[in-house]
Amino acid sequence: MNLNRNVSSIASLISDPSRAAILLHLLDGRCHPAGDLAAAAGITPQTASFHLAKMAELGIVTVEKHGRHRYYRIAQASDAEMIEQLLSFTGPAPVVSLRQSDQMKKLRHARMCYDHLAGEAAVRITESLQRAGHLQKDNLELHVTASGETFFADFGLDLPQLRKKRRAFSRCCLDWTEREHHLAGALGYGLTERMFAMDWFRREEQSRAVRITQEGKQGMAERFGIRLD
Structure with a gap:
């Protein structure tokens, strides 16, 4: 197609x-x-x-x-990213209950976009990586710099293996709620999986929302220089 x-x-x-x-x-x-x-x-x-x-x-x-x-x-992950980006233009559905309001707050904070992290947490991580010079933005691509190669390897990512995947390696995905870009592609997937393995984030049942743990809050502050409540 x-x-x-x-x-x-x-x-x-x-x-x-x-x-x-x-x-x-x-x-x-x-x-x-x-x-x-x-x-x-x-x-x-x-x-x-x-x-x-x-x-x-x-x-x-x-x-x-x-x-x-x-x-x-x-x-496909590419279809999921396209859905996320199209939703960023239409905006979220109207909130009509307290339960929906609470759920929307969780989704805005951190959620899954198919196989990578989205929401405020993902946008701020992506911005932090760019400020540190580990990623350089070129239109809708995010290129890993020499310092980025070292950073991601130290973080536990196997970049050569991620590059072998039959998909874009490192690209921008327009965030549905934040209207800013977060990291997608094989690198976004690898980083998300690594943070789950480190118990920084945990999935919620029957929801796209993910919850940041105490270890995650500490790790985000130490490794990315950002604080998330």
Whole structure:
């Protein structure tokens, strides 16, 4: 599927509130059963199945069958990033309850964008890496400098292995809530996985939101020079 068709297909999908809600839920990068996606969108399982079939037909989501159950996930990291960027132009859905308000605060603070960190935490990390001279921005690309090669290696990332992945290595992703860029691509994935391994962040159940731990707060201050509450 070419890029223009992907943009058109995804834009058409998120124009429908129910489909947009399903895609938002799938942006955590995990597999979800249709029933959970229906609940997240506030629609019936039959309606959710109809929408999911359309998304699968367009190649936006993939489905895995395990017995009688079907599990769905976004097909490609590039599609997830495109969804995040398109949502940055439409903005978040109106908040109509205290529960939604609390959830939105968590999503703004730190969340998953398929397989890499997004939200305030991700934007501030990316800005810190640029200020330190470890990343240099060139249009929508983020180039790793000589000092960056040393920094990421010391942080525990295998850059040669990450460069072998069949995807962009280090690029900008326009953040949905912050309207600024955060780090995406294989490097964004590798950095996120490393921070999870170090127990700096923990996923929340049934949500894209991730929670920063006490170790994470200390580590962010020491390694990136930023403080997150």
